[in-house]
Amino acid sequence: MGQDNCKPEPGDLIEIFRPLCQHWALYLGDGYVIHITDEGTSSTWLFTSSVHATRAKVRKQLLERVVGNDKWRVNNKYDRSRTPFPVEEIIRRAELCIGEEVPYNLIASNCEHFVTELRYGVGVSGQVQNAAAGSAAAAVGSIILGVAAVVGMALSESASRR
Structure with missing residues (x-):
């Protein structure tokens, strides 16, 4: 389970602590998350290839598979400054993206931007x-x-x- 032993709820942002940076996913429910990953690369090593990536694939995977041996936690930290969409809307928006290829840029359009766009309507x-x-x-x-x-x-x- 996660670092803070908090059970995620659908629509929650999941912060995964990788060796060089954090990877972000959005919890869909039933153990699944949506996140972006470099095509053909496991999400565990996304950072190493993401410096040069310009496209990423939106994937629905089991949280435990995405996390691997890394620590993780529910982190809806932007709720203090932004209003999330209703859960049904977050999940609907997320499911429309599954399997899509999206622009990727380490600075302007990364995995955290992707999931915050789904939750709040703005990538942060x-x-x-x-x-x-x-x-x-x-x-x-x-x-x-x-x-x-x-x-x-x-x-x-x-x-x-x-």
Whole structure:
């Protein structure tokens, strides 16, 4: 069972903890989830091939098969800021996608975007937002350090002229 031992309900978002990132699925009921995976690649290794993927296949599979040996949990974290569709609508929207090939982009259209689009009508990815925030903070930090180094060198040069 999941990390938090919570029994999923139809329409719940399932966060699966992979070695390099999280994989996301949407619980349909009766042990099944819908998720996207690189064609011909198990969902366990989606991240390694997803850097280059531009298309993904929508699959309905047993949760236990998708999870494998990884930890997972129900994580409807966006319910605090977004209103989910009624469960029947979420499931209807999900089932229409099964077997379809959809655009895939690690930054703009990944597995988390896919399932949040089904649940809320808008694709959101906290992983991407967090990575972008971290990159932005690193970039700002680098700029500040760069400016400080230039100012420090200028002050040092000025002091050595005295």
